[in-house]
Amino acid sequence: MRAVHHARELLDGAAAHMPEKAGAVRPVVYDSWKRSKLQGLDPDSVAPGYYPEIELDSYLTRVVAPLVERRRGALDAAMCALSLTDQDGRLLRRWVPNTSFAGRLDSLSVLPRFSVAESHVGTTSAISLLSGTPVLVRGPEHFSEVFHALSCAGAPIVHPVTRRIVGSIDLTCRLEDTSPFVLSWVVELAADVQRALRDSASRRERLLLDSYLAHNRDARHPLVTLDRNTIITNAAAARLIGGMDQAVLWEHASRAIGESATAARSVVLADGTRVSIETRPVTDGPDVVGAVLKIKQESAREPSRRTARPATPLSGLVGHSARWTALCAQAARIGPVDRLLVVGEQGSGRAAVARSLAQPGPVRLLDAAQAGSSGHERWLRDVETELDGPDENLVLRHVDLLDPALAQATDAALRRRPTGRQVFATSEVGPIAAGRRNPLLDTFVDVLEVPPLRDRLDDLPTLLAALTARSVGDGPVVRWMPDGVQALSRLDWPGNVASLDALVRGLVARCRTGYIGARDLPADVAARASRRPLAMLEQAEAQAIMRALQDAGGNKHRAAESLGIARSTLYRKVRALGLDLSTTAF
Known part of the structure; x- marks a missing residue:
């Protein structure tokens, strides 16, 4: 412990500037130290996040509570x-027989509804949620x-059916009372919880089957x-x-x-088929354990409700969502134009x-991002060369990066292009945007x-299939499990496709x-996918912070200044919103 203490320098x-390894510190701990630093945490001032809305x-609490009571004597x-925490590291329940020790934890905000996840307090036993x-x-x-x-000793609780981490069991004691046996005790309790979840899952499956039989009156x-893991369908x-x-259906x-929506809603399936779905919950007492979906395929004679993609205006690209369909329709309306x-x-x-569209x-x-390094004259010469060459259409990338003088010169070169060249x-x-004017x-x-x-x-399943097929090439077929698609559908994807x-x-x-499947996703992706969804105002705040950081090249001090807040406030908001900056390239 003395060696670890010295390594904290x-x-x-x-x-x-932290080295790859620190000999005195175990890799699992040191990796967490580095992630904590990358997330802007300060060892001298961390605070568990507070989430008043969690249930x-x-x-999970009702499954764990009776198992803990059987071990009350040991506690x-x-x-x-x-x-007991949920999958995001937020405390759901705490058992502390000693009132003095309870007061000590109270002073540290280790309480229900507070988060002790790595993104809030750095390295604790809650990192078991990330490592598994x-x-x-x-x-x-x-x-x-x-x-x-x-x-503190922690063990993840892995659902026996989905194999996803649904929470953790953590035991905290004084440093002088530490024993290697506390970890095995916690692991044993987590195993009992997983067995109880397995028994409960069997009951859930029976409830799903009963609901299916009750509603399947007309095949x-x-x-x-x-539910999240099981699907029962009729032949239709x-x-x-x-x-x-x-x-897609479970989401x-x-x-x-x-x-609490009971009216039918429109959904686009993975193959582009548009259907309307009427949803009814399947309950087990106060718990919603699944859903019954009555599906109706929308008629092809209803163009306003049918996927209306024009005939391959974007060949080689996939998508059938409403926004993508609108893009394809707009491209078809515009048709061939000079620019x-x-x-x-x-x-x-x-x-x-x-x-x-150019095909x-x-x-x-040609990429305008390279104009700064290659020089203005080289850029203009390349543009004119391509325009004077064989009968080819020209694509200029990142033209918004051109400075006003070069943009104007580029426009002049384009005006001299041969007839019929797009x-x-x-x-x-776009043309009307805040900031420096771009004549082009x-x-x-x-x-x-x-x-x-x-x-x-809605295009995520189709995109995954297309991107996976392209990555595989002539290799063996790789398929996506539903839980993997579902996890990725919960992300905001600031880096897009x-x-x-x-x-x-x-x-x-x-x-x-x-x-x-979901278990194959990187730890940081799985953590973000399981994080609570942000409210609309929080989403706007998170997007504003990420834009400020991108504009500042990742410099948090400049980003905070542009937002008009203190740097400490920026760090606090990053933690509260669950933004993981360690995997973001600015």
Whole structure:
């Protein structure tokens, strides 16, 4: 412990300057130290996040409570505390027989509705939620100074059916009372919890089957009964839905039940079929354990409700969501024009859309982002060379990065282009945008806006299939499990399709079984996917912070100044909103 205490000097510097390893510190602890620093935490001032809206009397709490009571004697004989957290590290229940020790934890805000996740307090036994393995954290191994007199042992609770982490069991004691046996005791309790969840899951499946039989009165009409893990369909539904649709249907059912919506709603399936769904909850006492979905395929004679994608205006690209369909329809209406500007967020697929519209003929591509390094004269010479070359359409990427003088010169060069040659440009902003004026953008009359991925999540199953097939190439087929699709559908995807593509390529390269599920996702992705959804105001705040950080190149001091807040306030908001800056490239 003395060696670990001395190694903490590494926390005084910047995260980027921390070495790969610290010999005195176990890798699982040191990796957590580095992540904590990258998230802007200070060992001298951390605070558990407070979440007043979480339900303490949850399904998990009711399973764990009787198991803890059977071990009450062991707890009463020791000065310790046993805690139950959800998958996000938020305390649901705490058992502390000793009032003095309870007061000590109260002063540290280790209380129900407070989060002790790594993103709030740094390294504690709650890192078992990220690693998926039991861990004992002792004294100075904690990231925060305030926990150095304590030790804590934690074990994740893995649902026996979904294999997803649903929470953790953590035992906290004084450092001087630390024993290696506390971890095995916690692991044994977590195993008992998982057995109880397995027994409960069997009951849930029976309830789903009973609900299915009660509603399946006419086999001609598609009917689905499902929860997060199980799906029961009649033959009519089986012909309609595909393997990836379970995730889409469950997300739809969760939203409908949460909003107490009983009226039919429109949903687009993975193959582009549009259906209307009437949702009814399946309950077990006060708990909603699943849903019954009555599905009706929308008639092809109802064009306003049917997927109205024009005939392949964007060949080689996939999508059937409302926003993507609107993009395709707009592209078809615009038709061939001399100049077309394609705008959208970074990574949304602007260049891919431009290349698709420029086909079927040959396409040449130039990137304005390189104009600064290659020089203005070289950029203009390349533009003129491409325009004077063979009969090819030209795509200019990132034209919003051109300075006003070069933008004006580029416009002059484009005006001299041969007749019939189309020019496509991509930009993050349109002609009317705040900030420095760009004369080239002002010349575009026809503008096509590519939606961000978060606004076309209905396309996620189709995109995953297409990107996976491209990554696999001639290799073995790789398929996505519904829980993996469902987890990814909960992310905001600030990097859009480019981030999704990078994730898919990494997962395909590591895949050995032919299937990718939620358990195969990287720890940081799984943590963000399981995090509570942000309210609308929080989403706006999170997006404003991420934009400020991007504009500042990741410099938190400049980002805080641009937002008009103190840097400490920025750190606090990053933690409260659950923003993971360690995996974001600015």
